[in-house]
Each structure stands twice: as structure tokens, then as C-alpha cells.
Amino acid sequence: MNKIAILGPKNTYSDVCFQVYHHKTQHEPTPIYLRSMKQVIDQGESLGYAILPIENTLEGYVQSHMDLLFFSNLHIDSEIKLEIQFDYIYKPNPKRIYVQYVTKNQCLNFLENHLDETIVLTESNVESYEKYLNDPEGAAIVPRHLVKPIDLVIKGVSDEADNHTRFLILNNQPLGLKLYNKDEPYKVSIVITPKEDRPGLLHEILEGFGDAKINLISIMSRPTKKKMGTYHFFLEFMADVSTQRIVETVLNELKHTFDIRVLGMYQIL
Numbered sequence: 219m220n221k222i223a224i225l226g227p228k229n230t231y232s233d234v235c236f237q238v239y240h241h242k243t244q245h246e247p248t249p250i251y252l253r254s255m256k257q258v259i260d261q262g263e264s265l266g267y268a269i270l271p272i273e274n275t276l277e278g279y280v281q282s283h284m285d286l287l288f289f290s291n292l293h294i295d296s297e298i299k300l301e302i303q304f305d306y307i308y309k310p311n312p313k314r315i316y317v318q319y320v321t322k323n324q325c326l327n328f329l330e331n332h333l334d335e336t337i338v339l340t341e342s343n344v345e346s347y348e349k350y351l352n353d354p355e356g357a358a359i360v361p362r363h364l365v366k367p368i369d370l371v372i373k374g375v376s377d378e379a380d381n382h383t384r385f386l387i388l389n390n391q392p393l394g395l396k397l398y399n400k401d402e403p404y405k406v407s408i409v410i411t412p413k414e415d416r417p418g419l420l421h422e423i424l425e426g427f428g429d430a431k432i433n434l435i436s437i438m439s440r441p442t443k444k445k446m447g448t449y450h451f452f453l454e455f456m457a458d459v460s461t462q463r464i465v466e467t468v469l470n471e472l473k474h475t476f477d478i479r480v481l482g483m484y485q486i487l
């Protein structure tokens with residue numbers, strides 16, 4: 219029986235994503251709740267599945283999570299986007315605000331008005347909630363679904379009301395096109411690493427995709443962490459059965475100059 223590594227404790231947004239994944243696919247690996255995103259990715263490789271929040275409306279790509287994905291052997295199974303809502307709950311005259319490290323960057327305007335309290339970063343939103351419960355002078359930014367009627371609360375503290383996070387469901391299986399709904403377009407995520415450094419490399423990549431009329435969704439560069447000034451490029455684009463051949467041709471062509479790693483060909487659930 220497969221297991222799935224999820225950022226815990228239970229009821230994090232990653233856990234909500236797992237419930238939605240189960241509902242949409244009827245696939246129910248046993249959830250294993252872990253205390254940090256690094257543990258989720260490390261243990262996901264042996265457990266079979268893992269859930270990784272990768273991008274947010276306000277924060278953009280979560281760079282530390284991207285790096286975890288790049289340096290793992292996991293592939294992308296599918297993608298789920300969730301609405302994210304944060305409220306602030308507090309004890310009278312709080313001295314400390316517990317907030318998860320990605321959540322903090324989604325609530326910067328609110329926190330700017332709370333400079334007298336000490337910000338304590340946590341690994342997950344539910345950890346923030348538990349720390350608040352145990353601290354008589356505590357406050358926390360937490361998902362709305364955790365707030366109880368007895369809590370003192372300020373509702374809606376994200377920088378923008380329309381806030382979404384994109385989660386990747388990862389698996390340790392061999393790479394393959396995973397289609398939950400046939401005939402739907404799918405997304406391709408790849409990492410391109412130049413074999414050597416010379417002018418015009420990025421132009422060559424973009425030209426390859428442009429000439430084939432493949433519509434790129436995003437391109438990001440991240441340090442390879444091997445040598446200062448060396449980067450790999452993370453690209454995402456949409457494809458479907460009619461463009462599958464063209465995509466293969468472009469990737470094969472680029473392989474002459476670049477190391478190409480396909481992270482996944484997957485559907486948005």
C-alpha cells in the first residue's frame with residue numbers, strides 16, 4: 219500500500235490538498251504527517267508520494283521548495299490549486315506572533331503594523347496554531363478553518379483577498395504521462411542545465427520553444443549550488459496530444475547543448 223508524505227500536523231493546507239486529491243482521483247495513499255518540508259521530500263522518495271506547495275499568488279514560486287524538488291528523485295503526478303485564507307488570532311496583549319515561513323510573506327502588510335511583537339517562524343500553519351494555544355501571550359496567523367468561535371480574531375490578513383497556492387503531488391514512479399482525464403491539455407515541467415557557459419544560451423532555449431510555437435508558462439533560474447554563477451533553468455509549458463511530437467523534437471534538439479530533466483507531464487486536477 220502506498221503512503222504519502224504530508225506537512226503536518228493534520229489540517230495544514232497541504233493536508234487539505236491531500237483531501238482534495240483523494241476526492242478527485244479516488245486514490246488514497248495512507249497519509250504520513252511530517253514536521254518539515256525537507257522531511258516530506260526526503261521521506262516521500264521511500265514512501266511513494268509527497269505533497270509540495272510550489273507557487274503562491276502573493277509569494278510567486280517558493281524558492282526553497284523548488285530546490286527541494288530539483289534535488290529529489292520525485293516526479294510530478296498532478297497539480298491542485300487551493301484558495302488560501304489567513305486570519306490572525308490572539309490572546310490579550312500578545313508578545314509573540316507565530317507564523318509559518320511561507321505564510322509570513324503572504325501577510326507582510328499586516329505584520330508591518332505589529333512591529334512590537336516578536337515574530338516566531340514555524341514550519342507549518344498548524345504548528346503556529348499549536349504554539350499559540352500553549353502561549354498565554356501568543357498570537358498566530360492561521361488558516362481560517364482552524365479558527366474557533368472563542369478565539370479573538372482579525373479576519374483576512376493576507377496582502378490580497380484573492381490568494382491561491384499551487385500544490386504538486388509527487389511520486390517516486392518512473393516518468394510517464396499521467397492522464398486522469400484523457401483529451402485534457404497537460405503541463406510539462408523541466409529543468410535545463412547548460413553543459414557549458416557561453417553567451418546566447420538562454421536565447422537558444424527560448425528560440426527552440428518559440429520556433430515550435432510552444433507557449434511557455436514560466437521560466438525561472440536557480441543556482442546549481444555547485445559553483446558560483448552557474449544556474450539551471452526551470453521551465454513550464456502546456457502541451458496536448460496534438461503537440462506531443464513537437465515537444466519531443468524540441469527537447470531532443472536541446473539535449474545536444476543542455477542536460478534536460480523532465481520533472482513531470484501531468485494534469486491540473
Ligand SMILES: O=C(O)C(=O)C[C@]1(C(=O)O)C=C[C@@H](O)C=C1
Nearest residue numbers: 230231232271320321342343383
Ligand atoms: O503550513 C501549511 O498549512 C502548509 O501546507 C504549507 C504552506 C506552504 O508552505 O506554502 C501551504 C500553503 C500556504 O501557502 C502556506 C503554507
